[in-house]
Amino acid sequence: LPEIDPEKFCVNIDRYGNTSAASVPILLDEMNRTGKLRRGDIVVLAAFGGGLSNAACVLRW
Known part of the structure; x- marks a missing residue:
């Protein structure tokens, strides 16, 4: 997504690794x-x- 400013992306895998189903809630809390x-x-x-499982959604906070 080159048209989106990289500062708008938040990532936490570099700090926690793969925390399975908790990865997204941990990032939202941070x-x-x-x-x-x-x-x-x-x-x-x-x-x-x-297993190549994936998910995505859009929400209003």
Whole structure:
């Protein structure tokens, strides 16, 4: 997605490794606690796991 500014992407796998189903909630909590999420923000979540499982969604915070 070259048209999206890289600073808009948040990643935590470099700090925690693969935490399975907890990876996305951990990142959301980090973003919320550091003030990176504000009420009404649109958030796109994408994750992949073992066995090539994957999921994605769009939500309003």
